[in-house]
Amino acid sequence: xxxxxxxxxxxxxxxxxxxxxxxxxxxxxxxxxxxxxxxxxxxxxxxxxxxxxxxxxxxxxxxxxxxxxxxxxxxxxxxxxxxxxxxxxxxxxxxxxxxxxxxxxxxxxxxxxxxxxxxxxxxxxxxxxxxxxxxxxxxxxxxxxxxxxxxxxxxxxxxxxxxxxxxxxxxxxxxxxxxxxxxxxxxxxxxxxxxxxxxxxxxxxxxxxxxxxxxxxxxxxxxxxxxxxxxxxxxxxxxxxxxxxxxxxxxxxxxxxxxxxxxxxxxxxxxxxxxxxxxxxxxxxxxxxxxxxxxxxxxxxxxxxxxxxxxxxxxxxxxxxxxxxxxxxx
Amino acid sequence: xxxxxxxxxxxxxxxxxxxxxxxxxxxxxxxxxxxxxxxxxxxxxxxxxxxxxxxxxxxxxxxxxxxxxxxxxxxxxxxxxxxxxxxxxxxxxxxxxxxxxxxxxxxxxxxxxxxxxxxxxxxxxxxxxxxxxxxxxxxxxxxxxxxxxxxxxxxxxxxxxxxxxxxxxxxxxxxxxxxxxxxxxxxxxxxxxxxxxxxxxxxxxxxxxxxxxxxxxxxxxxxxxxxxxxxxxxxxxxxxxxxxxxxxxxxxxxxxxxxxxxxxxxxxxxx
Numbered sequence: 001x002x003x004x005x006x007x008x009x010x011x012x013x014x015x016x017x018x019x020x021x022x023x024x025x026x027x028x029x030x031x032x033x034x035x036x037x038x039x040x041x042x043x044x045x046x047x048x049x050x051x052x053x054x055x056x057x058x059x060x061x062x063x064x065x066x067x068x069x070x071x072x073x074x075x076x077x078x079x080x081x082x083x084x085x086x087x088x089x090x091x092x093x094x095x096x097x098x099x100x101x102x103x104x105x106x107x108x109x110x111x112x113x114x115x116x117x118x119x120x121x122x123x124x125x126x127x128x129x130x131x132x133x134x135x136x137x138x139x140x141x142x143x144x145x146x147x148x149x150x151x152x153x154x155x156x157x158x159x160x161x162x163x164x165x166x167x168x169x170x171x172x173x174x175x176x177x178x179x180x181x182x183x184x185x186x187x188x189x190x191x192x193x194x195x196x197x198x199x200x201x202x203x204x205x206x207x208x209x210x211x212x213x214x215x216x217x218x219x220x221x222x223x224x225x226x227x228x229x230x231x232x233x234x235x236x237x238x239x240x241x242x243x244x245x246x247x248x249x250x251x252x253x254x255x256x257x258x259x260x261x262x263x264x265x266x267x268x269x270x271x272x273x274x275x276x277x278x279x280x281x282x283x284x285x286x287x288x289x290x291x292x293x294x295x296x297x298x299x300x301x302x303x304x305x306x307x308x309x310x311x312x313x314x315x316x317x318x319x320x321x322x323x324x325x326x327x328x329x330x
Numbered sequence: 331x332x333x334x335x336x337x338x339x340x341x342x343x344x345x346x347x348x349x350x351x352x353x354x355x356x357x358x359x360x361x362x363x364x365x366x367x368x369x370x371x372x373x374x375x376x377x378x379x380x381x382x383x384x385x386x387x388x389x390x391x392x393x394x395x396x397x398x399x400x401x402x403x404x405x406x407x408x409x410x411x412x413x414x415x416x417x418x419x420x421x422x423x424x425x426x427x428x429x430x431x432x433x434x435x436x437x438x439x440x441x442x443x444x445x446x447x448x449x450x451x452x453x454x455x456x457x458x459x460x461x462x463x464x465x466x467x468x469x470x471x472x473x474x475x476x477x478x479x480x481x482x483x484x485x486x487x488x489x490x491x492x493x494x495x496x497x498x499x500x501x502x503x504x505x506x507x508x509x510x511x512x513x514x515x516x517x518x519x520x521x522x523x524x525x526x527x528x529x530x531x532x533x534x535x536x537x538x539x540x541x542x543x544x545x546x547x548x549x550x551x552x553x554x555x556x557x558x559x560x561x562x563x564x565x566x567x568x569x570x571x572x573x574x575x576x577x578x579x580x581x582x583x584x585x586x587x588x589x590x591x592x593x594x595x596x597x598x599x600x601x
Contacts, residue, residue, distance in 0.1 A: 087404075091403065134449075135403070135449055135452075135453050136449055144453050148403055
């Protein structure tokens with residue numbers, strides 16, 4: 001049987017949708033494994049297969065005849081409320097995906113891992129890809145489940161070609177599912193985020209650059225290898241500045257310190273919860289802003305031709321997409 | 331489903347506890363032990379997975395780890411129940427050898443198992459339950475030195491571990507059971523009688539003490555009481571630091587006396 005299409009799990013997500021668009025633009029036939037259809041897929045020329053990665057039967061039905069599977073579906077939870085679901089989807093689901101790929105004779109499996117799988121986050125050393133991943137030294141449920149899932153994928157390296165990509169903080173257009181940083185941008189556009197911070201920084205990658213790298217991973221990545229997809233490190237204040245510039249607004253003049261924020265974190269977190277917004281500010285997200293985010297993208301550049309665009313461009317496009325979303329134009 | 335690793339599952343009390351945990355319905359027990367025949371019969375129980383586990387052997391512990399890992403990444407509890415008892419003089423016979431053997435099983439075995447399975451307990455947001463004994467906190471009895479030494483060590487290890495792992499929100503609990511009529515009790519009497527046969531100096535002392543031993547160890551405590559207490563330690567939302575069960579009343583009274591008075595009591599017992 002000729003294997004002539006790619007499958008994307010989690011195709012409606014922040015990373016997945018961009019990948020789907022990119023693959024179609026490259027002339028690939030794309031099949032999506034979806035829990036349910038989503039309006040963001042309107043007008044996108046792809047086959048939709050409704051199913052659950054927790055169900056091996058659904059996976060077999062979807063993967064049969066596929067050349068490449070891009071496994072992106074996963075649960076991200078920093079609130080601690082979806083811990084069991086996270087284990088079920090991220091670990092057991094990934095195990096199912098790997099086993100189904102083997103059964104269906106899939107040639108390439110590209111898995112979206114995470115840089116959260118790296119321990120020792122408070123040292124300043126430049127992080128490079130590890131040879132194996134485990135729960136040791138990791139604290140959040142998300143990091144642990146992603147690390148275990150990454151190793152499950154890598155362990156299959158002799159049976160099919162497997163590559164893991166490890167994005168840093170993802171930005172870019174098409175945030176239909178509502179990321180934490182997207183929620184912060186929405187507030188900023190509405191003028192409800194009038195302050196900046198004098199601390200915190202993070203490493204960002206554009207979802208469009210990721211899509212290119214993942215496609216290249218399927219074509220020329222080495223089996224059993226991980227590739228860090230990181231871009232520039234941007235401080236919170238620089239992020240606010242880029243957003244303000246893109247929107248033609250003035251950058252907030254007041255910069256608040258961590259000491260001032262910490263006492264209000266439970267209150268802010270509670271309000272976010274009541275407003276049903278993604279948990280953009282809690283002790284976990286605050287600690288992430290101070291972690292070591294020095295991640296080397298040299299391997300991805302060298303082997304996948306990864307070429308991250310300037311952070312200013314990514315932030316501009318992201319915030320303008322959110323502006324359009326708020327205007328109802330997307 | 332929750333998962334617990336239980337060492338020393340092939341002993342009488344161990345099996346009773348394993349049955350009780352598996353009987354809860356939402357727990358699966360990895361029942362560790364060295365007796366193949368008893369492991370086989372444990373495997374016939376629902377929600378019990380027998381695991382060959384020699385707590386003195388790192389390789390065996392690693393193999394057990396791999397077996398558990400094939401079923402789950404997370405443990406909600408480790409129960410260290412493996413232990414032996416020897417009754418011996420501290421100056422006659424092979425006491426050094428006996429002490430080494432007992433420390434290796436009762437103390438280092440516990441340390442080895444907890445160390446190997448720590449990550450599984452951590453990511454399972456689980457707890458560690460260490461089986462100590464009333465001998466771990468009571469005033470030591472003559473001729474029971476080696477066992478008491480190991481249980482005092484277990485107490486110290488447990489409390490230190492508890493204060494270390496509290497920083498990671500992992501509860502560490504100790505069980506302090508009294509005597510139960512098991513194969514262990516029978517072995518104590520056998521050892522005791524052997525010491526009587528071979529001693530050069532303590533025949534009279536030991537012969538006089540035997541009825542007291544019978545009284546203390548022969549008490550027909552129901553093993554289910556221990557299992558019940560263990561279940562409480564296993565399932566309590568916020569477990570206590572220790573759970574006592576069936577403490578010996580005669581020995582308990584000695585706790586009320588100062589050391590000199592206890593010494594005198596033991597001396598008068600013989601004279």
